[in-house]
Amino acid sequence: MSEQFSTEISDRIxxxxxxxxxxxxxxxxxxxxxxxxxxxxxxxxxxxxGMDLTAQVNGETLPVRVNFDRTLTDAEDAHHTLIxxxxxxxxxxx
Numbered sequence: 873m874s875e876q877f878s879t880e881i882s883d884r885i886x887x888x889x890x891x892x893x894x895x896x897x898x899x900x901x902x903x904x905x906x907x908x909x910x911x912x913x914x915x916x917x918x919x920x921x922g923m924d925l926t927a928q929v930n931g932e933t934l935p936v937r938v939n940f941d942r943t944l945t946d947a948e949d950a951h952h953t954l955i956x957x958x959x960x961x962x963x964x965x966x
Contacts, residue, residue, distance in 0.1 A: 877918060877919045877920055877944075877946075877947070877950075881947050882917050882918050882919065884947075885915070885918050885947065885950060885951075886914075886915040886916060886917065886918060889915045889954070890914050890915055893958075894912075894913075896954070896958045896961075897913045897914060897915050897925060898910055898911070898912060898913045898927075899957075899958055899961040899962065900913065900915075900923065900925060900938050900954075900957060900958075900961065901913040901925050901927040901936050901938070902961070903957075903960070903961035903964055904938045904957065904961070905925060905927065905936035905937070905938045906936070907927045907929055907934065907936055909929050909930065910927035910928060910929050910936075911928050911929070912927070912928035913925050913926065913927040913928065913936070914926050918950060920940075920943045920944045920945070921939060921940060921943055921944075922937055922938050922939040922940050923937075923938050923940075924936070924937055925937075925938060940953060
């Protein structure tokens with residue numbers, strides 16, 4: 873894991889997303905993780921290249937990797953990228 877995305881930073885981002893933005897994590901799995909039928913999801917880890925999720929699909933827990941379209945530089949870049957991804961996913965869902 874790159875220095876910009878230490879385990880502590882990854883854990884902090886994941887905890888925040890799972891606790892405060894659970895619906896966004898489901899959208900990531902549905903729109904970018906190839907699991908449109910996901911009903912629940914959790915973010916397990918994030919790094920400069922993507923995020924690891926688990927998604928509930930038809931009662932089964934499946935691993936999901938969502939790659940970013942570019943390499944992120946730091947936690948602030950991750951914050952902005954995650955927001956943009958939610959906006960994109962919501963546009964597609966409408």
